[in-house]
Amino acid sequence: MSLYRAETRRLLKRRFTKLFTIGALLILAAVAAGVFFTNHKVGTDQIAEAKGKAHAEYLRSVASTEQVRKDCEAARGTSRAGEFPPNCELAAPAESDFDPEWYLPATFDFKKGFPDMVTTMAAVLALVGFVIGASFVGAEWNSGGMMNLLLWRPRRLQVLGTKLSAFLVAMTGLTVLVAAIWTAVFYGIASLRGVTTGLTSGTWQSLGLMELRALVLVLVAGALGFGLASLGRHTAMALGVAIGVIVIFQFGVGTVLAIAHVKFPELYLAPFWVIAWMAKKYVAEDYNSCNFDVGGGCQPDTLTITWQMAGSALAIILVLVVGAAMWTMRKRDIT
Template sequence: MSLARAESRRLFKRRFTKLLMVGVLLILAAVAAGTYLSNQKVSAGQIAEAKAEANRDYQAGLVSAEQEKQKCLAAEGTPEIQNWGGSCENIYTPSPEDYDYVWYMPASFELRQEFPDMISVFAVVLAAAAFLIGASFVGSEWNSGGMMNLLLWRPQRLRVLGTKMAVFLGWLTGVSLLLAAVWTGVFQLIAQFRGTTDRMTSGVWQSFGLMGLRGLALIVVAGALGFAMASLGRHTGMALGALIGIGAVQIGVYVMAQLAGAKYPDVFLAPLWLFAWLYKEFVVEDYTSCDYSSTGGCELDQFTMTWQVAGTGTAVLVVLVVGAAMWTMRSRDIT
C-alpha cells in the first residue's frame, strides 16, 4: 500500500475527524435553516404597501421639520434661539432617501446582497474545523508513538511528514469544494423561495467565485497552520496553546498600541486581516482625528487594509511555520 493511500485511510478512520465533520455539517445546516425560516418571499403588494408607508413617514417628517422651523423663527432675537444652535439654518429637512421603502418590508433573502456573508460563514466554520483536524491528525501520531513506528517503515522523515500534510490538504480542498457547491445551491434555492435572485449577472457570480477561492485559501491555510503547529510541538494541545498564545499577544499589542497613541491600533488584530482577505478590503478610521464639536464637520483619517496585504502577510506566516515544522522534523531526534 502506498504511503499516500495509507495516510488517507488513517485520516478518515479517525473518530475525531468524523465527529468534527458531523459538527460542521450540523452548524452549516442550522445556518441555512435559520436563514430560510427568518426570510420570506415579498409580493408586489407588500412592496407597494412598504413604499406607501415610507412616503407617509416622509410626509410626516416634513411636517415635523416645518413645525420645528416655525418654533425656531419665533424664537429669533431671544435666548431660546440657542436651542437651535443660534440659527434656524441648522434645522434638518428630511429627504426621500431617509425613508427607504426596503426598511418597511419583511426580511427577504437577496442573493446578490447577502450571499457574500454566507460565503464568509462557510469559510470561517470550515477553517476552524480544518485547524483542529490538521492539528489532531499529526498531533495524535506524535503523542501515541505512531510517528516513530511509521518512520521505522518509511525512514524518510521529510517525505513522511510532507506526504501526510499533502494528503490532508488535498482531501481538505476536495471536501471544501464539494461542500461549497452544495452551500451555493442551497442558498440559491433559499433566494428563489424565500427572497429574490434579481440582478444576478455573470459579473456577480464571478465575484462570488473569487471570494469563494479566497475562502478556500483561508481553509487550506488554517489546516496547514494547525498541522504545522502540532508537528512543531509534537502534540495536538501545542497547536491549540499556540493559537491561544497568539491571540493573547495580539490583544496585548493592541492595548499597548492604544496606550501609546498609535493611529491605527486595529491593524494588529487578526480578525481585521481575515475580513480584509475575504471582503477585499477593510477600512480603519482614526476617530481622534476629528473634532466632533465643530459645526463644520470633518473627514476621519483612514487606513485601508487590502486583501493583497492580508494575503502576503498570511503567506509569510504559513511559510515560516510550515518551514519550521519541516526543519525540526529533519533535525530533531524522534523520541
C-alpha cells in the same frame, strides 16, 4: 499500499475527523436555516402592506404634531411655555418622510448577502482545518505512531510531507464540495425568500474568486495547525498557540493599542487581515485625526489593507511555521 493512500485512509477513518466535520456542517446548516426562516419573499401583498404601515405612521405623526401644537397654544402665558418652540412653530411631517421600504420584511438579496455567507463558511471550515490538521499529526506524535511509521518508512521529510499532502487534498475536496452545496442552498433561499436579480457573469466570477480565496484560507489554517502540532509534537501545542493568539495577544494588544491611541491598530490584529483577504480590502480609519471643532465634519486618515498584502502575510506565516516543522522533523530526535 502506498504511503499517501495509507495516510488518506488514516485521516478519513479517524473518529475525531468525522465528528468534528459533522459538527461544523451542522453549524453551517443552522446558519442556512436561520437565514431561510428570518427572510421573506417580497411581493405585491408585502409592498401594499408596507405602504399601508408607512401611511398609518405618517397619520400618527401628523396627529402627534397637531396635539403638541394644541398643548403649546394652551401653555401660552403659563410656566410651561418654555417647554415648547416660540410661537408654536412646529414643522409638519411630510408623507415622503416615511419610506415604505422601512416596513418591508427582511429579504435575502443573493448578490449583496452571499459574500457574507462565503466568509462565514470560510471561517467555519478554517477552524475545522486547523483543529483536524493539528489533531491528525499531534495524535501520531503523542501515541508513538509516528515512531512506528518511521520504522516502516525511515524517510522523515517524505513521511511528514505525505501526511500533510494527504490532509490538504482531503480538505480541498471537503471545501469544494461544501462551497458548491453552500452556493446552491443560498441561491435557493434567495429564490424562495429573496431576490436573485443583478447576477451577471462578472458577479459570478467575483463570487467564484471569493470562494477560491476561502479555499486558500482553509488550507492555510489547516497547514498552520498541522505545522504547530508537529513542532510541539502534541495537538495541545497548536490549540494553545491559537488560544494565546486570540485571547491574550489579540485582545490584550487591542486593549493596549486603544489605550495608547495608536494610529490604525487594525494593522496589528489578525481578524482584519483575514477580512481584507476575503473581501479584497479593508479600510482602516483613524478618527483621532479628526478635528470636530473645525467645519463640523470629519475626514479621518485612512489606510487600506489589500488582499495582496493579506495574502503575502499569510504566505510568510505559512512558510515560517511549516518550514520550521520540516526542519525540526529532520534535525530533532524522534524518541
